[in-house]
Amino acid sequence: xxxxxxxxxxxxxxxxxxxxxxxxxxxxxxxxxxxxxxxxxxxxxxxxxxxxxxxxxxxxxxxxxxxxxxxxxxxxxxxxxxxxxxxxxxxxxxxxxxxxxxxxxxxxxxxxxxxxxxxxxxxxxxxxxxxxxxxxxxxxxxxxxxxxxxxxxxxxxxxxxxxxxxxxxxxxxxxxxxxxxxxxxxxxxxxxxxxxxxxxxxxxxxx
Ligand code: GRF
Numbered sequence: 001x002x003x004x005x006x007x008x009x010x011x012x013x014x015x016x017x018x019x020x021x022x023x024x025x026x027x028x029x030x031x032x033x034x035x036x037x038x039x040x041x042x043x044x045x046x047x048x049x050x051x052x053x054x055x056x057x058x059x060x061x062x063x064x065x066x067x068x069x070x071x072x073x074x075x076x077x078x079x080x081x082x083x084x085x086x087x088x089x090x091x092x093x094x095x096x097x098x099x100x101x102x103x104x105x106x107x108x109x110x111x112x113x114x115x116x117x118x119x120x121x122x123x124x125x126x127x128x129x130x131x132x133x134x135x136x137x138x139x140x141x142x143x144x145x146x147x148x149x150x151x152x153x154x155x156x157x158x159x160x161x162x163x164x165x166x167x168x169x170x171x172x173x174x175x176x177x178x179x180x181x182x183x184x185x186x187x188x189x190x191x192x193x194x195x196x197x198x199x200x201x202x203x204x205x206x207x
Contacts, residue, residue: 005085008038008079008084008086009088010075011037011089012044015048015050019049020179022053030182037055038058038078069097072100076103087104089143096143098145110150111138115139116139119131137155137156151199152198156176158176
């Protein structure tokens with residue numbers, strides 16, 4: 001019998017993806033368990049969402065650390081204390097160091113609001129709209145040492161309409177994020193993902 005995987009979510013802001021993950025867990029659609037939420041921002045709304053759901057929340061204020069490595073050592077300490085199996089980045093506005101990425105190789109996921117490798121970095125929705133592409137979307141991927149670069153787990157395409165503004169497009173992209181992130185996490189927790197080179201294969205009854 002597979003033990004329930006423990007999930008640590010890192011979030012800096014609103015935490016709508018965190019909420020979607022918590023809601024999926026409550027509905028019984030997530031095999032894993034969100035055990036800790038860590039934020040670099042003491043004012044992150046994500047922290048309130050964690051508290052409201054009875055999940056341990058920790059603030060690691062970046063201003064109190066002298067280097068990225070020192071910060072990530074503190075992150076690793078929390079993950080080890082909580083026996084975390086999977087790290088989920090949900091709007092975490094920091095780039096992880098090699099220390100963190102190596103320690104959790106193949107066990108860190110991120111969600112990005114575009115169809116990677118298009119429009120990496122900040123403001124993926126704005127960049128897609130301004131570039132004039134007709135289709136954008138969201139990408140769940142494993143994290144490696146390069147920004148928004150690791151093996152892609154799932155993507156969902158979202159059409160861009162002529163009347164779209166950044167706000168209307170954001171609404172649809174985020175709705176897609178909230179559908180896809182819990183699903184990707186559940187696949188990981190059920191050991192249904194296998195990475196070979198850059199490709200991530202999904203082995204499950206629904207594939
Ligand atoms: C999401 O759009 C995600 O793609 C990006 O940051 C945003 C976080 O939103 N990485 P939220 O904090 O989950 O609401």
